[in-house]
Amino acid sequence: MTRYVVVLTLLCLTACVSFIGGPSGISPSQFQFQPMVQRRGPGPGGWKSARVTIQLLHVTDQGIHKNVWCPVEVQVPEINYLGVITDQFAQEEAARASDIASERTMKQEALLSAEMCEHFRKEMEREIGKVIEGARVIKAL
C-alpha cells in the first residue's frame, strides 16, 4: 500500500522550526504572511510573502520511499484586479493550492527530488493564481 503524506515545516523568520500537517492537509495558519514591498500610490501594488518548507513524503509498506524538502516562498499582492487580498484569504488559498500541488507532485513517479520541488512550485503557483491574480511561488533562498 502506498501513502502520500504532505508535511509542512514552518520556517519562522526567527530560528524556530515546527512540523505540522499530515494526511489531512496543511493548515492555512502555517502560511504567515509578512509585508514585503510597500504599496505606493493608488491602484494595485504592495506585496507580502510567506516562507515555508514543504516536506513531501512517499510512504510504502516497505518504509519511506521518498522524502523531499521544498523550501518555497509564496508572494501575494496586497491588491489586485479583484480588490484587497486579506491575510486570511491568502492563507486559505495558499493552503488549498499547496495541498493540490502536493498531491499532483507525489503522483509523478519518475522525478528527481529537485524536479519534484520544481513541479510542486509550478503547480502551486498555477492553483493559487486561479484565485489570487498575480500570486507567485518561488524557491525560498
Added chain:
Amino acid sequence: MSADLSTPQLLELVHQHYPANLRDAEEGYTESEQYQRLLRARQGALKSSEAWERLVSRLTAVLPDCRVEDWSIIFGGDNCWRVRVYLPEVPRISGGGQEVRAVVVLVSILAPLYVRYSSLRKLVDRRWEETKLVYEDLPETKPYADKVEMLVRSELSVRPLTLDALFAPVPDIQCRNTALGKAQLIDCLFTDDRW
C-alpha cells in the same frame, strides 16, 4: 549594449546570467558567477527605475479609460519590468462569466528588448478559469496595443523580438519555475510567469 542582438547572442547573454545544467536547488547555484551577475543586474535595474515609472505615468495619462497596473516583480525573481493595461470593455461570455482583456508589455532588464502580448482571461465567480495569451496582433486589443507600444518605444530605447527568437529553446538553463529542458528565451530574458 547593441540593440541588434541575434538569437545566438541572446542565448549567450542568458548563459552569462544563469549557470548551465544546474538546478536552483543544487549546490553551487546561488554561488555561481552567473547567478551573482543576475542578482547584480536586478539590483541595478531597481536602482534606476525612473524611465519605467515615467512610462507608466504616461500610459495612465494617455489611456484614462483603461486600468494601468505596474506588475514589475524584479524583486521577486523576474528579469523584466511589466505593465498591464486593462481594456475598459469587459464582455460577458457564453456560459457565464466575463472576459477580462489586457495588453501586457514586458521590458527586459538584461537587454534593450520588449514583448507585447494580449491577455484574455475568463473570470467566473471571482475565479480565473482560463487564460489565453496572444503574441500576434489581435483585433480586439489592437487599438490599445498600438498606443501602448508607441509609448513604450518613445519613452524607452527598446525594440521587440521576433516570435522565433522569443521562443527559441534554452534547453540547458532553468529559469525560475521553468525546468531544465523546457525554457525558452522569453522565460529567461523576461519571465516565465506570464498571464
